[in-house]
Amino acid sequence: MHRLGKDFYGRSTEEVAFQLLGQRIVLDAPVGRMTGRIVEVEAYLAKNDPACHAARGITPRNKSMFGPPGLLYVYSLHTRYCMNVVTEDSGIGAAVLIRAMEPEQGIEAMLQNRPVQSPRELSNGPGKLCQALGIDRTYDGEDLLVSHRMWIEFVEHLPQSKIRTTSRIGISQARDLQLRYFVDGHQFVSGRACDHSIPRKWTWQRIP
DNA sequence: ACGGGGATCGGCT
C-alpha cells in the first residue's frame, strides 16, 4: 500500500499522466471507503497550452493549480465537477485531469451518490467519476501527499502496449496536442467504441 | 452588474 508522493507528482506532466494509468484512487468518506483504478487521463501543460486553465494566470478558481505537486484542483463545469492532480513544480500551473476509473471497493456507496443501472455508467467520465466519489469543490486544494481522506496508491506500471494516446476531449483550443491517455480497450474508458482498438471487454491482467 | 463561455452529460434524431 504505497501512497504516491512528491517524487511521483513532481515530474513532467505527460509522464505523470500516463503513469497514473492503473493506479488506485482511495477515498475514505463518511459513507465508507471507495476505491477505483484510473483508466483515462489528460495532461494540461503550463506552457504553450491555451486549453489549460492556468494559461491566463492565477484566479480564485484555479489557484490550486499553482500549488505544490500532489494538490487536487477541483472545478465546476455545467452541472458537474472535474478533478485534476497538480504536477511538476509549485507556481507553474500544470495538472492531470482524471477522466475515468474502474470502481473496486465501495460500489454500493458510489451508487448512492450516482444512481445508475449499469456499473459501466458509474465512473466512465470526469464528471461522472467525481459524482460517484462525492468529490465537490470542498476537495479543491486537498493535499494527496498527506490527506487522511483521499490519496492515490501505486499498483503497477502499465506496459506502453496497453496505453493509447489521442487529442483531448471537449476543448476548442490546442486540439492538435496529443495529451489524452487511456488504457486500450478498457470498458470504463469514456467515449465511443471507435476509441478502442480492442473490441472485447478488457480488464486488468493481474488483480492485486 | 452583465453577458458569454465551458476539460459535461444525457436524451433524442
Place this chain on the structure above:
DNA sequence: GCCGATCCCCGTA
C-alpha cells in the same frame, strides 16, 4: 451526431 440544461467563473464596465 446534435442540442439543451444549468451554473460557476471571468472579463468588462
